Amino acid sequence: MNGFSLERVHAVLVKEFRQLVRDRLTFAIMLLIPIIQLTLFGYAINFQPRHLPTAVLAQENSRFARAIVAALKNSSYFDFTRQVRTPAELNALVRRGEVQFAVTIPGDFTRRVARGGDAQILVEVDASDPSATGPALAALEALPEQALAHDLDGGLAARGQGAPPFQVVVHNRFNPEEITAYNIVPGLLGVILSLTLVMMTALSVTRETERGTMETLLATPLEPIEVMVGKLAPYVLVGLVQTAVILVTARVLFGVPMMGGWIGLSLGTALFIVGSLALGFLISTAARSQLQAMQMSVFYMLPSILLSGFAFPFSGMPAWARAIGEAIPVTHFLRLVRGAMLKGQTLGDQWRELLALFAFVCVVTALAMARYRRTLD
Amino acid sequence: MTLAIDVTGLNKSFGDKHVVQDVAIQVEEGRICGFLGPNGSGKTTTLRMLCGLLTPDSGRGTCLGFDIVTQADQIKRRTGYMTQRFSLYDDLSIAENLEFIARVYRLDRQRERVDAALEHLGLASRRRQLAGTLSGGWKQRLALASATLHDPKLLLLDEPTAGVDPKARRTFWDEIHELAARGLTVLVSTHYMDEAERCHEIAYISYGRLIARGTAESVVAGSHLVTFNGEGPDIGRLAHEIAGRPGVETVAPFGAALHVSGTDRKALEAAIAPFRREPFHWQAAQPTLEDVFIHLMGQAEDNWPGGSPP
Known part of the structure; x- marks a missing residue:
């Protein structure tokens, strides 16, 4: 044992601080996240929804x-x-x-x-x-x-x-006894799915970059869309299994009703899973390390929970916050899930949300393909 | 003769750093070309431009007859590229890594090819071992096997033997010569002079510029370098006293001997004249490739504003 040396602590402290400041994105995120989220959620969230x-x-x-x-x-x-x-x-x-x-x-x-x-x-x-x-x-x-x-x-x-x-x-x-779980449990399906799926794909591409295997991939004739589809497909399966597990649990443990709308719900689930994975892929084209990919995923998760209508009533938010909420796929997926489970919505009721999810998949995939670099430039 | 690589005027900058300047490389089919130069001199960047991993800022030419700017896809399909850092999947087994490559290139007889590669490597019995657990030398041989699995016509190797023991290096180079004998063209970057001497020809790049090209002998001859070999006690002190005298360009101890080189024979002889006495023994020597390269490095203009390259 060398005892405890403040000088050595100081050495580590200085090194750590230098590395922290040098990683500009991490540093920016650490400063920006509290400010953005404080103003965003401070004004948007309302426990006494009016209008x-x-x-x-x-x-x-x-x-x-x-x-x-x-x-x-x-x-x-x-x-x-x-x-x-x-x-x-x-x-x-x-x-x-x-x-x-x-x-x-x-x-x-x-x-x-x-x-x-x-x-x-x-x-x-x-x-x-x-x-x-x-x-x-x-x-x-x-x-x-x-x-x-x-x-x-x-x-x-x-x-x-x-x-x-x-x-x-x-x-x-739809929920005559006003049981909170009937509202929260279907919502959790959307939140849990995006939490795991976005992060999984975000990490899977950055991992290749970090380990240097990206260079091998780029040197082969692989096309960007081939990499994307190949990387996403296994996680689609993961997402489907998660969905099944959550639905069964919702039924068995919480007794959440399952009114119907299965076709729309299945379509919506598929679109939502693909959309979340594509978003993760898009994040990974921007992130330079797995840490950054993780931070960006978290950055996305907060509005998904707070502005989607999951944690707080959507209709109680001001118009600008609802506009942000409409751009988040979880919002539309929550409406689909709640609509199907509690209201028995049919395709005629659901098509708007399905269309929104489909648009999200298209836009995010296009962005990811545009951003995915075929070279190391 | 047919040129497998024929490029001129290659340029590439990253930010304000002009990493590759007007580099021209010609390599004949079936030849092994050694690509030499100090760290940060632009070797990796040049190799990456040749296989389409980087887009040149300017320059033109062909690899295997395909245009490097417009037909990168065609080149990729016929080129094997081995990265400086092991870039196969550590968490896949040896066989799984090869299977992946075979599928990506949509090869025929995939199982057969993978089995043959494993057999050739002598890894058939360890096919289920994770690639990450292989030692350095084995990793490099596996990487070579994977880079040649699709029968490329051109092989680009980026410091393939860095950190590999001499015996493994020897085996590795035997394989490269075997491949060249079958008609493959190889461009290989290295820091090892013994490896440079095993190449059919060499290209020397420094601070982004190609400054010497040809066979090892012609590069040595072309340098017009004169070298004297001095022997005696306390070589370290002798080196210290001789270095910096007019006419002396490089001084390098080789064991108990000292290599003193310069391009001006008269000035060099004048410089060592005071030491042509007992207990020292001097004789004219053939400059080694290393003497030539250190000389070339000293000559090369320094285009890095900060002094030494990154």
Whole structure:
């Protein structure tokens, strides 16, 4: 034993610091990540989501109906994005996830308010993400007391006293018991898949560069697309096995419902797996070492978890954050998985997300091919 | 005669470093050309340009009759390239590495070729051993076997025997001569003078420029170098006293003897005249390739702004 020498510690410390500063990318990432993420997520994430997309089906065009819509709007929790004419339309919007709430004001609403006692409006809620809708539902409770306060005049003034003039019937759909696991477990499928797959391919190409085997590959007649397809194929299998394991576990341990939409879900899973792998490949064309590849993968993972609607309600984010979220494949995959498992979406509901995933695969593959160098230049 | 390699005016810069300057190389079919030069002189860069791994900034010419700029794919298919650093897969077995190469080149009779290569290497019984666990000499022979598996017409070897023991080097060079005898053209970079002497011809590159070319004898003769061999006690002190005298270009101890060289015979003789006495014995000697190269290195203009090359 040589004892403990501060001078030797100092020697290691100085060397380490020099190497750290010399690796510019690592250094930049270490400084930039906290700043970007702090501002990004600090502003984007909202536990009290407001302005949630809402559709209204007003079966009577009355003063009362307009007053109720106005009161909902004023609460700032509901944004009326769609006006529909039939219950079927309303139903489709909720199933596709285009609106979070569907408000139905029945045709005999005014008559029933006037008669007193049994006036109702129906609010259907997409409860697949309970955390997104909770605060808005709480705000609904005050609605009957206040919504018609200014409109109950003349002979109806008495209706403003005592019992509320109407009731709000809330109908939770897709996850009526508001079980968080029903929302989180399907979401985890997307997060776990991208976490493992992006990193695996990102490392697999950088490893060749680091070990010097890339030189051998480049000296052979191998084409870039051949390298890419050959490298990705085994991991597609890995991804499929992971998917099967997670789905079975979701069913057996958490009792997550499996409503249907299998064709769309299978297609989406395949596209999502390929897209994630291609993204990893793209990362590896930019990273100079396995460490850098790893850092870039992590850099990608954070928005995938935070802005995709996995951890926080998508509809509660500001528009710019939703725009970033739309560019992330996990966002679309989550909608597909939740849609299939909880809502039983059909291809007619799913094609938008499938198209988005397909576009992602194409763009990322094209970028990776453009960036993959056929020489050592 | 047919030229397997015929390139002129090759240039390549990385940033502001002009690594290869106007290099021209001609190698006849079936010949072994030794590619020499100090570290960082542009040998690896030149080899990589010849096999399409790097794109030359300027220059033209052909390898195996194909244009090096526009037909790199054709050249790749007919060229075996062995990298300086072992670049097969450590975590694949010997046979698996060869199988991979056979498939990438879409060779016919793959199993047969791999078996033959293993047999030739004498590794048939160790085919399942991981390549990473081989010793340095065996790794190089495996790399050579893999670089020649697709029957290339041209073989580019980048310091294939660096760090390999003399016996393994000997075996390696016997194989290279065998391949050349079968018609393969070989361009091999090396730092070992004994290897340079085993080449049919040599090309010497320094600081990116080709400064000597020909057979070993013609390069020695072309240098117009005069060498005297001095023997006696305390050679180290003698070397110290002689170095720096006018006419003396290089002084190099060889065991108990001293090689003193210069291009001006008169000046050189004048320089050693004071030491032509007991206990020293002097005689004119044939300059070795090494004397010539050290002389050439001293002559070469230094194009590295910082002094020594990286």
